[in-house]
Amino acid sequence: MSERTSIHGQWSSRLIFVLAAAGSAVGLGNIWKFPYITGEYGGGAFVLVYLLCIALIGLPVMMVEILLGRRGRQSPINTMKTLAKEEGTTQAWSWIGWSGVISGFLILSFYSVIAGWALAYVIEAASGTFNGISAEQVGELFGDHVSSWPKLLAWHTLFILMTVFVVARGVRAGLEKAVTWLMPLLLGLLLILVGYSIAEGDFASGVAFLFSPDFDKVFYTCTTVAGAESCVFNGEPLLTAMGHAFFTLSLGMGAIMVYGSYMPKKNSITGSALLIVAMDTAVALLAGLAIFPLVFANGLEPGAGPGLIFQTLPIAFGAMTGGQLFGTLFFLLLVFAAWTSSISLVEPAVAWLVENRGIKRLHAAASIGFGCWLIGLGTVFSFNLWSGEAWQVGGKTFFDMLDYLTANILLPVGGLAMAIFTGWFASRRMSESELLLSEPWFSIWWFVVRFITPIGVLIVFLHAVGVV
Ligand code: PFF
Numbered sequence: 514m515s516e517r518t519s520i521h522g523q524w525s526s527r528l529i530f531v532l533a534a535a536g537s538a539v540g541l542g543n544i545w546k547f548p549y550i551t552g553e554y555g556g557g558a559f560v561l562v563y564l565l566c567i568a569l570i571g572l573p574v575m576m577v578e579i580l581l582g583r584r585g586r587q588s589p590i591n592t593m594k595t596l597a598k599e600e601g602t603t604q605a606w607s608w609i610g611w612s613g614v615i616s617g618f619l620i621l622s623f624y625s626v627i628a629g630w631a632l633a634y635v636i637e638a639a640s641g642t643f644n645g646i647s648a649e650q651v652g653e654l655f656g657d658h659v660s661s662w663p664k665l666l667a668w669h670t671l672f673i674l675m676t677v678f679v680v681a682r683g684v685r686a687g688l689e690k691a692v693t694w695l696m697p698l699l700l701g702l703l704l705i706l707v708g709y710s711i712a713e714g715d716f717a718s719g720v721a722f723l724f725s726p727d728f729d730k731v732f733y734t735c736t737t738v739a740g741a742e743s744c745v746f747n748g749e750p751l752l753t754a755m756g757h758a759f760f761t762l763s764l765g766m767g768a769i770m771v772y773g774s775y776m777p778k779k780n781s782i783t784g785s786a787l788l789i790v791a792m793d794t795a796v797a798l799l800a801g802l803a804i805f806p807l808v809f810a811n812g813l814e815p816g817a818g819p820g821l822i823f824q825t826l827p828i829a830f831g832a833m834t835g836g837q838l839f840g841t842l843f844f845l846l847l848v849f850a851a852w853t854s855s856i857s858l859v860e861p862a863v864a865w866l867v868e869n870r871g872i873k874r875l876h877a878a879a880s881i882g883f884g885c886w887l888i889g890l891g892t893v894f895s896f897n898l899w900s901g902e903a904w905q906v907g908g909k910t911f912f913d914m915l916d917y918l919t920a921n922i923l924l925p926v927g928g929l930a931m932a933i934f935t936g937w938f939a940s941r942r943m944s945e946s947e948l949l950l951s952e953p954w955f956s957i958w959w960f961v962v963r964f965i966t967p968i969g970v971l972i973v974f975l976h977a978v979g980v981v
Pocket residue numbers: 537538539540541542543617620759760761762763764766767768769854855857858
């Protein structure tokens with residue numbers, strides 16, 4: 514059965530698969546979301562838990578997704594249906610694919626709005642707005658930007674069109690060329706920024722914030738009533754760290770599965786997964802190392818929220834020699850990083866429409882793009898018209914709710930289901946014949962997928978709802 518081929522084509526080499534999957538993984542999650550949630554949740558302890566989730570949950574699930582995709586060679590919905598049938602279990606497993614399609618839809622709807630901020634900042638950087646800018650002015654600039662919904666809408670629309678354009682051309686033709694030079698360039702620029710932060714920022718405070726864990730501060734909420742302090746465990750940072758491990762690695766919704774379905778048979782899944790996870794983690798940590806020294810050197814607030822990088826990095830670009838060029842390049846690369854991720858958000862749905870409905874790629878991509886654009890209006894308004902309390906539910910705006918629902922619930926549930934299917938409902942032989950790992954490595958992986966990963970996800974969920 515491993516002779517199946519994909520009707521959508523195949524990556525031309527393993528390197529291209531790794532770059533495409535890394536292109537999906539590395540995106541706004543690394544450079545925008547990781548720093549701001551790390552800032553909000555107080556640093557070190559949060560980072561440590563996040564890294565543990567990457568190693569114990571992210572890496573094994575990444576291998577699961579690639580192997581399922583490569584074996585099924587179809588859109589995640591049909592792959593799960595085919596494999597479930599082949600392994601003699603219920604085809605209801607195809608709901609994993611459906612949940613992934615919905616997650617992709619919802620994520621792209623807000624992802625595109627944030628990518629639109631980066632697009633706007635390309636223009637700001639290129640036109641010299643950042644030159645000599647102060648911390649205060651940069652805050653005002655960001656405030657002005659998000660308070661104008663027509664502007665956000667225009668950039669959001671442009672980014673959706675960009676995504677539809679590439680997806681319509683087909684992942685290979687649209688993506689292969691872009692990813693080969695993008696990732697090295699992005700890494701290079703991040704290194705320059707880290708170099709700047711070492712020289713000009715408060716590097717020691719930045720490093721201490723990121724890497725010295727204070728578990729009490731992050732995981733307990735303390736209140737003092739009548740002179741007596743009482744602390745309760747707060748499961749939210751734990752859930753956010755785990756959810757972010759899924760989000761940043763593009764796991765739990767079939768994006769990596771669908772990319773795996775285009776992977777040549779002879780390539781090593783384990784080696785590829787290790788490389789992708791290493792690159793993704795490196796980019797996130799580098800972004801943290803670039804940003805926090807600047808936050809502390811300029812007396813900014815680490816918990817500033819989603820605007821964090823837009824309120825810190827321009828200060829650095831404004832002060833450094835060649836900053837106009839570097840700033841423009843940086844935001845341009847951020848747009849590209851978001852672009853290579855957004856493509857993978859719609860690919861599972863597009864692949865399914867092409868397979869089952871015989872719809873042309875262009876039409877499939879355009880209709881999905883339109884749906885995401887429409888839901889995206891909610892996120893556009895979350896920062897202006899609908900930012901008031903009257904529009905919030907439990908202190909969360911529409912954008913916060915979408916972010917929470919997808920990263921903290923839908924993706925981990927999807928990943929959990931994939932691990933349970935592979936470890937408990939499919940045969941050991943299915944995984945063995947795809948991974949081709951020698952012993953004891955296979956047995957270790959098998960144990961992790963059957964026990965450690967599912968129990969890990971469940972424990973985090975139980976903590977979050979306060980059961981544990
Ligand atoms: N991994 C992407 C990022 O870190 O920006 C976001 C993402 C892409 C999540 C694709 C999920 C996905 F399927």
